[in-house]
Amino acid sequence: MEQQGENRAALTVWDPVRSLCSVAAEQVRYSRGFLRCRPEKWFPGFAMQWLPLMHSLGIELKFCEIKPLIQTPGQAFGFAGTVDGEPLGMVLDEDSVEILLEAVAPAARSKIRRVVLEYLARRLLTSLAISWSGPESSTVQFDTELDVQQIRASGAVKMVLSANGQQAMVWLMLGPVLVDKLDGLWRRQLHATSRQSHEAVDVHLEFAHLTVPPALLATYLKPGTTVDLEVPVSDAVLMVSASRPLMTGRLLRCGDYFAIESSNDPLPVFQWPIGTTRLAVELGQMHWEGTLVREMSQPGAMCDTGIQIGDRVSMTINGEQVAEAVLRTYQGRLVVSVL
Amino acid sequence: MDAKRFRALPAEKRALLAIAVLLDGREAAVYLKNDAVNGVGLHRSALDLATQPPALRMPFVGTMLRMAIEEMERIDPEIRCGVGHGG
Numbered sequence: 001m002e003q004q005g006e007n008r009a010a011l012t013v014w015d016p017v018r019s020l021c022s023v024a025a026e027q028v029r030y031s032r033g034f035l036r037c038r039p040e041k042w043f044p045g046f047a048m049q050w051l052p053l054m055h056s057l058g059i060e061l062k063f064c065e066i067k068p069l070i071q072t073p074g075q076a077f078g079f080a081g082t083v084d085g086e087p088l089g090m091v092l093d094e095d096s097v098e099i100l101l102e103a104v105a106p107a108a109r110s111k112i113r114r115v116v117l118e119y120l121a122r123r124l125l126t127s128l129a130i131s132w133s134g135p136e137s138s139t140v141q142f143d144t145e146l147d148v149q150q151i152r153a154s155g156a157v158k159m160v161l162s163a164n165g166q167q168a169m170v171w172l173m174l175g176p177v178l179v180d181k182l183d184g185l186w187r188r189q190l191h192a193t194s195r196q197s198h199e200a201v202d203v204h205l206e207f208a209h210l211t212v213p214p215a216l217l218a219t220y221l222k223p224g225t226t227v228d229l230e231v232p233v234s235d236a237v238l239m240v241s242a243s244r245p246l247m248t249g250r251l252l253r254c255g256d257y258f259a260i261e262s263s264n265d266p267l268p269v270f271q272w273p274i275g276t277t278r279l280a281v282e283l284g285q286m287h288w289e290g291t292l293v294r295e296m297s298q299p300g301a302m303c304d305t306g307i308q309i310g311d312r313v314s315m316t317i318n319g320e321q322v323a324e325a326v327l328r329t330y331q332g333r334l335v336v337s338v339l
Numbered sequence: 340m341d342a343k344r345f346r347a348l349p350a351e352k353r354a355l356l357a358i359a360v361l362l363d364g365r366e367a368a369v370y371l372k373n374d375a376v377n378g379v380g381l382h383r384s385a386l387d388l389a390t391q392p393p394a395l396r397m398p399f400v401g402t403m404l405r406m407a408i409e410e411m412e413r414i415d416p417e418i419r420c421g422v423g424h425g426g
Contacts, residue, residue, distance in 0.1 A: 053362060082375065111411045112404075115354045119362070119370070126370045143375035 011226065011335065014327040016309050020235050022253045023261075023302065027070050030155065031261070031302035032295035033183035033190075039157050040066045042134050042185075049127035059103045064167065065160040068182070072153040073171050079121035080146035084138045089148040089173035090121045096168035103163040118144075124170070134185060148173075155179040190298070191291055198290035198297075201241040204319060205251075205260065205305060207231070207327070207334060209280040211272035220279060221315065221323040221338060229281060229334045237283070238268065239296075243318065245270060247296065251283075258283065258307045264299035280316045281325070281336055283307055312339075345384045345403070350410035352377075356384055357404035360396070365389040 027035070040046070040063070047063065054061040078091030092100070097117065101108065105116045122142045129140035153173035160169050174182075208229040212220055220227055235250040237260060248265040251258055272278055284307040288296065295301055313336060315323040325336035345356060359367035368385035372378050388400055 057362075081373075109408060109412075111408050111415075112354065112358070115351065115358055119355055119358050122359075122374070123363075123370045126373055129373065130369075141373050141375040141378070145376065 011328045011330050011337070014233070014311050014329050014334065016251075016253060016258070016311065019233070020251055020253045020258075023259055024070070025254055025304075026154070028254050028259050028302045028304055030070060030179065030183050031300060032292075032298065033185075033187040034068055034155055034179050035070065036190075036298045036301060037068055037182055037186035038066070039068060039182070042182075043128060043131040044133055045131035046127055049123075049131060053123075057104060060162075060164050062162040063159065064162050065158070067158045067160075069156050069158055070154075072156045072173050076148075076171065078148040078171075078173075079118060079142070079144075080148040080151060081125045081140060081142045082146070083140050083175075083178055086175040086177045087143075087146055087151045088125075088175065088178065089151040089153060089171070090124055091148060091171045091173060092169060096170065099163055099166045099168040103166075128172075151175070187291075187295060191294060194294050198293040200287065200289050201246065201293060202285055202319075203246060203288050204240045204280065204285045204316070205258075205283040205307070206238045206240050207281045207283065207313065209270075209278050211276040212279045213276050217277060217279070217322075223323075223338050225338045226328070226330075227325075227336050227338070228330065229336060231334050233329045233332055233334055236265075240280070240282075243270070243278070246293075252302065253309060254302075254304055256309055258305045258309055259302050260305055261302045262296050262299055277317055279322075281327075282314050282316055284314070285319075341387050342399075342403075344380065344387055348380070348384065350407045350414065352381070354404060354407035354411060356381065356388065357400045357407060360385055360388045360400050361404070364393075364396075 050061060073091055073093070076091035076093055077097055078089050081088050081090070100120065101113050101116060104120065105112065108116060125140060125142050129138070132138070151173055152175070154176040155174045157172040157174065158169060159172070160167055208231045210220070210227070210229065219225065235252070237249055237251045239246045239249060239260070245267045247262050248267060249260045249262045252261055253259065270278070284305060286305055292303065296303060311327045313325050313327050314321045315325055315336070315338070324339045326339060328335050328337055345353060348356065356371070359371055363370060365386070367389060368382045371381035371385050374381050388396060391399065
């Protein structure tokens with residue numbers, strides 16, 4: 001509730017630069033497509049390409065994790081190929097090299113180790129090309145004249161596999177065209193397989209809401225009043241549409257603007273005593289097309305809010321702004337000072 | 340067995356082909372076909388080797404692999420612990 005007098009001294013500025021995690025624009029851009037995609041779905045016969053060989057060598061091979069990432073590995077050993085002319089790298093660290101060679105060619109002479117690895121890399125690239133089930137086929141080539149260290153990747157797919165119980169990591173470094181292609185493909189498939197159609201909505205980005213008796217509204221909205229929102233300081237926000245919670249998320253920074261990342265936390269139920277008014281404290285609002293609503297429903301999806309970073313918030317009733325305020329913190333909780 | 344194409348290849352490529360055929364047999368040709376520089380040559384050479392009956396193929400390819408490695412070691416005798424960089 002209201003804080004007065006000496007308590008004002010304990011109020012501190014809510015600094016979004018210090019309070020919020022920063023994300024790169026690329027991370028936001030691909031967070032609803034490429035970074036959410038499940039590449040293994042597009043390569044249904046991939047494991048079958050390896051099963052007979054692994055069986056004949058007596059290797060127990062399991063694919064433990066396949067994860068698309070924007071970050072690419074630094075120093076690594078590897079081989080290069082091209083997909084429709086765009087360079088692609090297949091890289092792995094020294095430990096993973098040892099694990100794979102120990103499984104496939106134990107105690108091999110040093111000269112042969114590299115040749116064995118090269119064949120495994122060629123096999124990997126070809127088996128990916130053969131098992132690709134996407135809409136367009138690509139020309140995939142293994143190219144020994146390309147230097148894997150020179151490949152400028154926009155994204156990567158990290159494959160964690162277990163060979164005879166030991167985990168090795170193989171990274172596929174992808175160029176911008178391939179990342180864009182997978183990004184678009186995932187989004188198209190997401191919309192095509194959506195069970196319900198999503199309509200465009202206006203989304204309000206709320207920090208908290210208070211239930212206020214109408215008689216006290218004027219007091220709450222009086223300039224200079226500080227109101228305790230009774231929620232701990234965090235990056236949690238709620239996306240609200242038509243006075244109903246739409247999804248939970250967290251607030252991030254992307255350059256000079258706020259970005260949000262959707263989460264799979266349970267949605268709160270809006271209930272307030274009869275005769276009280278819901279006074280929401282919101283950062284701003286956005287218009288989302290139906291496609292964006294569907295894409296944002298994937299936990300981890302992000303979008304730029306278009307709201308410039310700052311500490312100003314709106315106090316709203318039924319989506320209408322009734323006051324402007326500054327967001328602050330007090331004893332670990334969020335408070336607003338009405339302007 | 341027509342191994343003329345195979346024998347004409349440099350030692351490293353012969354070693355690669357031999358390993359491929361030992362591991363995958365006839366399938367090796369598929370995995371080598373997409374080489375950007377000599378895909379057709381590697382594909383045909385792998386088929387040349389793989390079309391032989393296994394009883395003939397395995398000892399022959401094994402011998403070819405040993406010869407290729409010895410040649411590679413003669414050309415570049417440095418003993419490396421690691422695997423070096425690709426490309």
